[in-house]
Amino acid sequence: MPEARKPVFDRLAIIGVGLIGSSIARAARAQGAASTIVATARSAATRRRVAELGLADEVVETNAAAVKGADLVIVCVPVGSSGTVAAEIGPALKPGAILSDVGSVKDSVLKDMGPHVPAQVHFIPAHPVAGTEHSGPDAGFAELFENRWCILTPAAGTDLAAVARLKAFWTALGSNVEIMDAEHHDLVLAITSHVPHLIAYNIVGTADELQSVTRSEVLKFSAGGFRDFTRIAASDPTMWRDIFLHNKKAVLEMLGRFNEDLSVLTRAIRGGDGKTLMDLFTRTRAIRRSIIEIGQETAEPDFGRAKHSKESPTPMPRPYATGD
Amino acid sequence: MPEARKPVFDRLAIIGVGLIGSSIARAARAQGAASTIVATARSAATRRRVAELGLADEVVETNAAAVKGADLVIVCVPVGSSGTVAAEIGPALKPGAILSDVGSVKDSVLKDMGPHVPAQVHFIPAHPVAGTEHSGPDAGFAELFENRWCILTPAAGTDLAAVARLKAFWTALGSNVEIMDAEHHDLVLAITSHVPHLIAYNIVGTADELQSVTRSEVLKFSAGGFRDFTRIAASDPTMWRDIFLHNKKAVLEMLGRFNEDLSVLTRAIRGGDGKTLMDLFTRTRAIRRSIIEIGQETAEPDFGRAKHSKESPTPMPRPYATGD
Numbered sequence: 001m002p003e004a005r006k007p008v009f010d011r012l013a014i015i016g017v018g019l020i021g022s023s024i025a026r027a028a029r030a031q032g033a034a035s036t037i038v039a040t041a042r043s044a045a046t047r048r049r050v051a052e053l054g055l056a057d058e059v060v061e062t063n064a065a066a067v068k069g070a071d072l073v074i075v076c077v078p079v080g081s082s083g084t085v086a087a088e089i090g091p092a093l094k095p096g097a098i099l100s101d102v103g104s105v106k107d108s109v110l111k112d113m114g115p116h117v118p119a120q121v122h123f124i125p126a127h128p129v130a131g132t133e134h135s136g137p138d139a140g141f142a143e144l145f146e147n148r149w150c151i152l153t154p155a156a157g158t159d160l161a162a163v164a165r166l167k168a169f170w171t172a173l174g175s176n177v178e179i180m181d182a183e184h185h186d187l188v189l190a191i192t193s194h195v196p197h198l199i200a201y202n203i204v205g206t207a208d209e210l211q212s213v214t215r216s217e218v219l220k221f222s223a224g225g226f227r228d229f230t231r232i233a234a235s236d237p238t239m240w241r242d243i244f245l246h247n248k249k250a251v252l253e254m255l256g257r258f259n260e261d262l263s264v265l266t267r268a269i270r271g272g273d274g275k276t277l278m279d280l281f282t283r284t285r286a287i288r289r290s291i292i293e294i295g296q297e298t299a300e301p302d303f304g305r306a307k308h309s310k311e312s313p314t315p316m317p318r319p320y321a322t323g324d
Numbered sequence: 325m326p327e328a329r330k331p332v333f334d335r336l337a338i339i340g341v342g343l344i345g346s347s348i349a350r351a352a353r354a355q356g357a358a359s360t361i362v363a364t365a366r367s368a369a370t371r372r373r374v375a376e377l378g379l380a381d382e383v384v385e386t387n388a389a390a391v392k393g394a395d396l397v398i399v400c401v402p403v404g405s406s407g408t409v410a411a412e413i414g415p416a417l418k419p420g421a422i423l424s425d426v427g428s429v430k431d432s433v434l435k436d437m438g439p440h441v442p443a444q445v446h447f448i449p450a451h452p453v454a455g456t457e458h459s460g461p462d463a464g465f466a467e468l469f470e471n472r473w474c475i476l477t478p479a480a481g482t483d484l485a486a487v488a489r490l491k492a493f494w495t496a497l498g499s500n501v502e503i504m505d506a507e508h509h510d511l512v513l514a515i516t517s518h519v520p521h522l523i524a525y526n527i528v529g530t531a532d533e534l535q536s537v538t539r540s541e542v543l544k545f546s547a548g549g550f551r552d553f554t555r556i557a558a559s560d561p562t563m564w565r566d567i568f569l570h571n572k573k574a575v576l577e578m579l580g581r582f583n584e585d586l587s588v589l590t591r592a593i594r595g596g597d598g599k600t601l602m603d604l605f606t607r608t609r610a611i612r613r614s615i616i617e618i619g620q621e622t623a624e625p626d627f628g629r630a631k632h633s634k635e636s637p638t639p640m641p642r643p644y645a646t647g648d
Contacts, residue, residue, distance in 0.1 A: 129545045188541050191530070191531045191542065193550065195527065196549040196553055197549050198593075199527060200608075201589070201604055202589055205585055205604050208607060209581075213511055213516075218515065220620070221516045224455075225516065225518075225520040228520070228555065229520055232549055233605070233608035233609070237601075237605035241605060242598075245598055252594060259586075261526050262522075262526050262579075265522060265525070266576065274569055278561055281557070285557070287531075288558035290543050291543050291551055294543055294544065296543065296551060
């Protein structure tokens with residue numbers, strides 16, 4: 001990790017302290033990216049836990065109180081709640097402040113939050129493409145964003161100096177930053193994240209409802225591949241419900257393509273066409289290799305065994321925390 | 325690991341030394357489960373590598389030579405080749421020997437190998453439900469089968485003492501053993517392994533063919549979930565082509581159910597039905613928890629970072645080895 005440096009922002013406000021919000025707090029402190037961190041969360045239990053964990057310099061009760069005097073405000077709530085939060089904080093935002101978020105959908109966030117942002121506030125939606133299947137303030141860790149991409153989707157005409165400052169903040173947290181328009185972001189994430197999650201949720205649901213194969217058999221023999229899907233299908237339900245409802249157009253478009261391709265594979269299996277299968281399976285293997293080569297994955301096999309890592313964190317699994 | 329013990333078999337023959345065959349060789353030696361291990365592989369390069377790695381006491385050139393005098397013969401080749409191998413070795417099998425395999429499909433193996441098995445040989449198909457995405461003799465490791473299930477699918481009338489001996493062998497290698505009929509095995513694996521692999525291959529292929537999202541974007545932002553699918557879609561192409569062609573009926577049946585369920589989800593997204601999504605996502609999270617509870621997975625988040633493990637092996641990645 002780089003040495004602590006001159007803070008990018010004086011006062012950082014984090015609204016919502018789940019996996020992402022708490023990781024931002026930890027990373028910003030570890031990197032000295034903000035002088036003061038103030039945090040708030042909807043539930044009193046989460047606020048208490050944030051205070052216990054010492055994740056922020058100040059833990060306050062309302063969103064409006066959190067943003068008062070803040071230079072950077074990051075809204076870390078499910079995308080379905082971003083409009084409501086923007087309406088609450090809009091009047092309290094400091095002129096010249098930067099308002100951002102971490103939602104996995106960007107076009108709806110622009111449209112839902114945008115109207116509530118005062119003219120003198122720089123609104124720059126953002127999406128750090130990083131995460132685990134765990135939720136809640138305990139699940140976060142300072143290294144989550146290292147060597148991961150953070151995508152900024154400023155509307156046309158956004159102040160370039162403000163974009164540069166937000167970029168500097170995410171760079172300080174270890175991220176690579178890319179800028180693209182919101183609509184393209186939503187298409188990219190539909191195929192790299194949203195549809196993969198949907199089909200993982202779906203296959204786990206299908207397996208759970210079978211009469212011919214017992215649930216006990218599904219669990220016992222999950223090492224055959226199913227296990228990997230359950231990891232993704234263990235992600236926060238509220239967050240993911242909102243993503244699908246708010247990125248409807250791109251998700252349905254990509255699902256359509258997925259289904260077309262699956263029909264081709266189904267026909268190949270029915271007709272005994274081994275060549276079609278072999279060609280695809282060989283091509284997909286090369287893609288895996290490319291992802292490892294660019295450092296977004298390791299080649300180490302993962303087969304569901306305990307690992308004793310010096311580097312990776314071991315957060316308390318709290319799969320039922322709501323993460324807000 | 326348990327202490328070395330009295331060998332379960334005197335002479336073990338392994339035909340095909342990929343990930344599974346080489347792991348059996350390593351585990352059998354580590355556990356002292358066989359006094360002598362003889363191995364063979366189709367390609368001279370693989371046989372040379374097996375000799376270099378010292379995986380077997382003897383490395384021979386032909387399948388018939390390998391099984392001569394063996395008490396246990398395990399065929400570790402793609403299921404599409406098992407009939408051919410059985411035809412080659414049938415006449416050379418020792419009376420009283422046990423013949424087994426490791427294929428992920430069992431009904432076709434029973435039908436393809438069965439006719440070539442002499443009357444005095446005990447034929448007991450088997451499937452160790454364990455693996456990684458790597459292939460070839462270097463990819464194997466002795467611990468692969470520990471706390472994983474091995475399913476035996478003997479035909480009706482198979483000698484019970486022979487079944488018990490094969491069970492003792494797999495137990496010595498660290499596996500839990502379950503016995504079921506071949507047809508049920510194929511249905512269970514279709515949903516826990518085969519269809520998950522198919523949809524992983526499919527989504528990786530879909531992403532690779534998009535015009536609207538570049539391949540570079542797919543790779544860069546793969547941490548959003550896509551990455552996990554590429555691991556599964558990096559599995560051995562020949563092995564998986566054969567699985568789909570040989571478990572056609574059960575795979576098509578489970579694919580049909582998967583598609584029905586996906587239609588329901590698609591309709592929920594199109595209609596903005598958050599409740600249906602929320603209900604499913606909550607249910608799937610509980611299944612993940614159950615898999616962790618029964619020890620088939622760890623709760624530790626996996627986010628594509630290098631791990632420094634004392635326990636897990638670090639085989640050379642050889643994704644393009646053919647594994648035979």
